[in-house]
Amino acid sequence: MSLLRRPAWWAVLLTLAGTLLFLRLGVWQLHRADEKEELLRRYATSATAPVREFAAVAEAPPVNAYPRVQVRGEYLTDRVYLLDNPKHDQRGGVEVYAPFRLHGQSRLLLVDLGFLPGNGTDQTPQLPPLPGGERELQGLYLPAPGVGFEMGGDALARQSHWPKTTVYLDLAQVSGDLGISLYPRVLSLDADPAAIYVRKHTPDFTSMPSARHRAYAFQWFTFAVVAVVMFLILHRKRKPKPSDQP
Structure with missing residues (x-):
């Protein structure tokens, strides 16, 4: 003897469709978790990996990989960008970026100098001057921070004084602001105990x-x-x- 009444066809269809959808979404979330754990493992491995030739990865960096590279050139010392309120900021502060010109290259490489803590207010932290002359830099070649919806359009174009501040780091906007094309990723510098900047970088995801x-x-x-x-x-x-x- 059946314990259930005969259900309407639409009730069966609705329940089946909803159950399958929920199961599919659950499996998709598990796959996303596995993907991110794998990316984090690659990121941790990259931090201690041998240095690669920058020219080999500059234009077409490997997907879901973070090569460790070394470059030589000089900063554009009068051009600095501040990413306001990055995700790891707990006290107020900015992530500081500066364009870097490689020898013999027409494109610029945007360098992530690190996080500069503030005082928890809207005041911009005091920036140390960028070193002039030829420099050798080393770090991870990473994707730029994610770009969201920025109300009001291009904030960089409306600013006339340096450093310039933005809440989203859009490489296309930075390139247009500088009038020079940029490499598709940024160089996140290795940690330096002598630096004033905090360099505890993690992938944007x-x-x-x-x-x-x-x-x-x-x-x-x-x-x-x-x-x-x-x-x-x-x-x-x-x-x-x-x-x-x-």
């Missing part, structure tokens, strides 16, 4: 860690279970009341 993806996966799987349970509850046969007995 860590804003959504793998643990959160797994939590979302658990949530979607829970929705799938709830959909099935609700279907069973709504279609179970009810025992007849004593008053209904002949």
Whole structure:
């Protein structure tokens, strides 16, 4: 004897579609978690990897890899960009970027000098002067921070004094502001105990860690279970009341 009433076709279809969708979303979140953990492992390995020839990766850097490179050239000492309120900032401050001209190259390389803590207000921290003359730099060749929706358009074009401040670092905007093309990634300098800058760089995708993806996966799987349970509850046969007995 069946314990369930005969369900309507649309109820079966709706429950099946919802359950499959929730399961698919849960599996997708688990895959995203695995991908980010793999990227983090590659990032950690890159920090101690042998130095690669910059020319080999400059124009077409490997996908989902962060080569460690060494370059020689000089800073454009009068051009500095400040990324306001980066994600790892807890006290107020800016991430400082400066264009770097490689010898014999027409393009510029944007260098991430590091994070300069502020005082928790809107005041710009005091920037140390950039060193002039030829320099040799070493670090990770990383994608620029993610670009979001910036209300008001290109903030750099509206500023006439240096350093210039932005809430999103758009390499296309920086290139247009400088009037010179840039390499497709930025050079994130190695840590230096003598530097005033804090250099604890992490990939931009860590804003959504793998643990959160797994939590979302658990949530979607829970929705799938709830959909099935609700279907069973709504279609179970009810025992007849004593008053209904002949």
